[in-house]
Amino acid sequence: MDDRNFLKEESAVLKQYPINPYFAEDFGKVKKVYTNTGTYALKKIHPHESTDFIRHIQHLYQKGYNRIVPVYPANDGRYAVLHNKSLYYLMPWMPNETREDQSQRHQQLFRELARMHTLSVKELEISAEVKQEHYEKTLKEWEKEEEFINGFLESCEDRVYMSPFELTFCLYYIQISQAIQFAKQKLESWNEKTKEQKKTRTVTLHGKVSPEHFLFDERGYGYFINFEKARQGSPIQDLLPFLARSLKTQPKYGDEIIDWIYVYLKYFPFREDEMQLFMSYLAFPSGIIRVAEMYHQRKSEVDERKFVQKLQRQYWLLSNTGYVVTKIDEMEKQKEQAKQEGAQS
Structure with a gap:
């Protein structure tokens, strides 16, 4: 050597x-x-x-x-x-051949992730008390965040001259509030649908799903690497961070991302309650609330331009995510309606 x-x-x-x-x-x-x-x-x-x-x-x-x-x-x-x-x-060493376009690579990634979850799925007993505790804790946290944004809006509107950040926040407020209401509604729906449910599904999570951790061999087959964060958990925990990163771009229609999600769901269909929880967590606008909290808690003069840019990036994520969850919600309602009509006929 x-x-x-x-x-x-x-x-x-x-x-x-x-x-x-x-x-x-x-x-x-x-x-x-x-x-x-x-x-x-x-x-x-x-x-x-x-x-x-x-x-x-x-x-x-x-x-x-x-x-x-x-x-x-x-x-x-x-x-x-x-x-x-x-x-x-x-x-x-995996050569990571790139014969396919980006979208096809992502579709293969989601298909393989769904297969991995399917083969490792386990049903676990879960008590009504544990579920209720999770619901109440999450709802309490979200209501506290909602209280903050309502209070922050009032403090901005009370000023004679708003800062650029405060003015921008006020313009975004309606969409932030709508996202919180949607997330809370889906969380409530999940809680209702799981009242009688005694089991929950867990899978082996990759723990850090990303295109950098899904490599291709010379035949074009995809393989996962970097399992250092692997653990047992809800399949949603593998999807949410990946989707949040993919949606954190300039404003765009997320139809491609919806396609990836439905490739995953084809191989690992969510139960109705899992879908409600997935949409709830995906919709909640925690990123934009964090930025507003950081601005509110500032101890000294800040760079307004940088803070406005941070807020704007999180707003793009909020808008992109809103498009995706609204479309998924519509598609799921249409499927449910078609199922009911089929049963009646």
Whole structure:
């Protein structure tokens, strides 16, 4: 191995694997390692990060889900090697071929995520008390946020001269309020639909779904990497952060994103109550409220232009999300109506 092209630290780690490395390229936390038996990816993670994710990967393999880039064991059977206060694990290097357009790649990602959730789904007993507690806690938090934006609006309107931020907030207020009402209504609907329900569904979550963590091989098949945040939880927890990032753009119609969601739902259909909760969480405008709170709690002079830009970006997210949840709500109501008409005929 040529140490001019390879850090000694990684060289010591790779000695613990049955490979003969001779060259490496640096990609930050990941090193691309060339060897006599092929190309590998060596990833460095913080030692405080648990290696429980290996157990989740193995569990998914056992369930028959194999669209995961495997983690190789070291000579002594360990799946992560501790060296100089860092953990390392080794995988095959995925070429990440880009034959398809962006939308097709996203559709494949959502299809594979749905398959992963389907194969790992578990029904868990849940008490009425736990559900009611979750409902009341969420509603209380949202009502507190609503109280804040109403109070902030009043304080802005009481001024003789509003700041640029305050004026912009007042212009956005109606849509913020409507989003809160929609989210609360869907949360209420979820609560009603689950009153008699004694079980809830959990899945193995990837924990950090993104296009950077879904790579393609030379045949065009997609594989997930980076399972370090994997855990058991509601399938909604994998979807929401990804969708929020995808919708945080300049104003646009989110029809493409609606298509991705329905690709996912084709392979992992939500129950009616899950759909209500999903729409509720997706609709709630927490980002724009955070920005208003930061402005309200400011201790000194702030850069008005920067704060207005922050507010504007969150407003775009709010508008884009509003379009998506409204369309999904319409589509779900149409499906329900068609089902009822079919049953009557």
